[in-house]
Amino acid sequence: QLQLQESGPGLVKPSETLSLTCTVSGGSISSSSYYWGWIRQPPGKGPEWIGSISYSGSTYYNPSLKSRVTISVDTSKNQFSLKLSSVTAADTVVYYCARQHRFGELSFWGNYMDVWGKGTTVTVSS
Amino acid sequence: DIQMTQSPSSLSASVGDRVTITCRASQSISTYLNWYQQKPGKAPKLLIYAASSLQSGVPSRFSGSGSGTDFTLTISSLQPEDFATYYCQQSYSTPWPFGQGTKVEFK
Numbered sequence: 001q002l003q004l005q006e007s008g009p010g011l012v013k014p015s016e017t018l019s020l021t022c023t024v025s026g027g028s029i030s031s032s033s034y035y036w037g038w039i040r041q042p043p044g045k046g047p048e049w050i051g052s053i054s055y056s057g058s059t060y061y062n063p064s065l066k067s068r069v070t071i072s073v074d075t076s077k078n079q080f081s082l083k084l085s086s087v088t089a090a091d092t093v094v095y096y097c098a099r100q101h102r103f104g105e106l107s108f109w110g111n112y113m114d115v116w117g118k119g120t121t122v123t124v125s126s
Numbered sequence: 127d128i129q130m131t132q133s134p135s136s137l138s139a140s141v142g143d144r145v146t147i148t149c150r151a152s153q154s155i156s157t158y159l160n161w162y163q164q165k166p167g168k169a170p171k172l173l174i175y176a177a178s179s180l181q182s183g184v185p186s187r188f189s190g191s192g193s194g195t196d197f198t199l200t201i202s203s204l205q206p207e208d209f210a211t212y213y214c215q216q217s218y219s220t221p222w223p224f225g226q227g228t229k230v231e232f233k
Contacts, residue, residue, distance in 0.1 A: 048223075
C-alpha cells in the first residue's frame with residue numbers, strides 16, 4: 001500500500017528557507033500516471049495547493065507562491081522535496097504531500113489527490 | 127483564477143439524515159471536480175473524483191453530481207463517522223483551488 005511521509009524541520013526562522021521532503025514507500029514515484037504535490041493548510045481554513053512535480057521533473061506552481069517555491073524530485077530515493085524561501089509567520093501552517101492521479105488527454109488533463117501524507121506542522125519563529 | 131464557493135459553510139444533522147453540500151465554480155469546469163473529507167488533525171481523504179466517480183473503498187452512501195459550474199455532494203444516510211469537514215476542489219485549471227469547506231456537525 002502506497003504511503004507518503006513528510007519530513008523536515010518543524011521550526012524555521014523568519015526570512016530563511018523552509019525545506020521539506022516527502023518519501024514515497026510501497027510504490028514507485030516513477031510513473032507517468034501521477035504528479036506529486038505539496039499542499040498546505042492554515043488552521044481552520046481550506047487546503048491550498050503549493051505546487052506539483054512529475055517523476056521527469058516537470059513542475060506546476062501556484063502563482064501566488066511561485067516566486068518563493070522550488071519543487072524537485074529524486075527518483076533514486078523515491079522522494080520529492082519542497083523549498084519555500086523568505087518565510088514569514090504567514091507560512092506557519094500544516095504542510096502535506098500527496099499523490100495526484102492524472103486522467104484525460106496529454107494536452108489537457110485533470111487530477112485528484114488520492115494518497116496523502118499525514119502532514120507536518122512548520123512554525124516560522126525566531 | 128477560478129473561485130470555488132461551497133454552501134452551506136456548516137450544517138447540523140442527525141444520524142440517518144440525507145445531507146447535501148453544494149459547490150459552485152466561478153466559471154465552467156466541466157466535470158473536473160473532486161470532493162474530500164477531513165477530520166480534525168488528519169489529512170483530507172478523497173471521496174469523489176471527476177464530479178461523480180466514487181473513490182475505491184468509499185461507502186456508497188456518498189455520491190456526487192453536477193457539471194459546468196454547479197456540483198453537489200450527497201450523503202444518503204449520515205453515519206457517526208461522517209461528521210467532518212468537506213471540501214470541493216477543481217482540477218480544470220491551476221492553481222486547482224479548494225472550496226472553503228462545509229462542516230457537518232451533530233444536531
